[in-house]
Amino acid sequence: MLISVGEPIVAVERVRQWGGEVVERGPHASGAPAIFAYVAAGLGTPTAFIGAVGDDEPGRFFKAEMARSGVDGRAIHTAAAWPTATVLIHYDESGGRGFDFALAGSAAARLPQAALGDYPERATWFHCSGSALQVGGDLAETVMAALARAKAAGARVSLDPNIRQELLTPAGVALLREVLATADAVFPSQGELDVLGTDARQLVAEGRLVVETMAAEGAVARLGSHSWRQPALAEPAAVIDTDGAGDTFAGAFVAAAMAGFGPRQCLLAASKVVAQAIAVEGPTTIDLSGWTWRDLTA
Numbered sequence: 001m002l003i004s005v006g007e008p009i010v011a012v013e014r015v016r017q018w019g020g021e022v023v024e025r026g027p028h029a030s031g032a033p034a035i036f037a038y039v040a041a042g043l044g045t046p047t048a049f050i051g052a053v054g055d056d057e058p059g060r061f062f063k064a065e066m067a068r069s070g071v072d073g074r075a076i077h078t079a080a081a082w083p084t085a086t087v088l089i090h091y092d093e094s095g096g097r098g099f100d101f102a103l104a105g106s107a108a109a110r111l112p113q114a115a116l117g118d119y120p121e122r123a124t125w126f127h128c129s130g131s132a133l134q135v136g137g138d139l140a141e142t143v144m145a146a147l148a149r150a151k152a153a154g155a156r157v158s159l160d161p162n163i164r165q166e167l168l169t170p171a172g173v174a175l176l177r178e179v180l181a182t183a184d185a186v187f188p189s190q191g192e193l194d195v196l197g198t199d200a201r202q203l204v205a206e207g208r209l210v211v212e213t214m215a216a217e218g219a220v221a222r223l224g225s226h227s228w229r230q231p232a233l234a235e236p237a238a239v240i241d242t243d244g245a246g247d248t249f250a251g252a253f254v255a256a257a258m259a260g261f262g263p264r265q266c267l268l269a270a271s272k273v274v275a276q277a278i279a280v281e282g283p284t285t286i287d288l289s290g291w292t293w294r295d296l297t298a
Contacts, residue, residue: 109137244283
């Protein structure tokens with residue numbers, strides 16, 4: 001089973017179009033580790049997501065959206081005294097984004113370790129999104145406890161640094177480095193390894209699989225003495241919404257790896273999924289139910 005622990009968020013997007021008109025899109029289930037879980041489960045991978053929502057309409061909406069993709073959400077905890085986390089994403093005319101998070105006073109930061117149950121021991125793969133370590137509250141401690149338990153039980157560990165400058169603190173960087181020291185696979189975007197004081201060459205020399213995503217330039221995977229490059233498959237004119245693209249890529253890559261495919265095929269599968277995901281509105285709206293691994297890896 002694939003386990004992802006982190007912040008559930010409900011997102012609304014405001015898009016400023018040419019001419020000044022503002023269009024709202026959403027709500028959408030979001031949060032980096034949740035998007036990852038949504039995609040992996042949609043590709044048929046047994047996946048559980050653990051996080052905390054409020055006893056409110058956004059929280060119920062989030063749970064329903066996760067269930068729609070087949071995510072095991074039985075460990076989604078309800079922190080009744082706190083509201084579900086939200087984010088307002090602003091897009092300008094050129095596609096640039098800004099984020100207004102409502103996290104600090106939300107349920108997302110109040111995930112107790114008791115909510116983990118025995119899921120860490122059932123994990124064969126544990127995925128950590130760095131965003132969860134930057135939220136604060138109880139969440140970071142719970143993520144680290146879950147990771148330690150899953151690793152002790154023999155699970156593989158992957159890390160997407162997912163560094164958010166608006167959330168980053170020295171404590172968050174320290175936790176990211178701690179996870180990085182145990183990760184079997186790392187999914188950095190451009191510049192993130194610099195923040196952590198390392199680079200892809202060093203991580204590969206230590207035996208890690210490093211998969212760097214480079215937006216429109218595609219992605220490259222490195223393991224040992226081998227490297228594989230995959231161009232982006234999305235047509236620029238077809239791009240509607242890039243929110244969560246990196247999390248979608250990582251979710252599809254890990255799902256393919258757990259299905260037994262090698263790095264080259266995992267890169268291709270993830271790139272195909274991302275090309276479809278960014279052609280629709282919202283980070284968790286793509287329908288993956290009709291896809292087969294043969295479609296994705298050939």
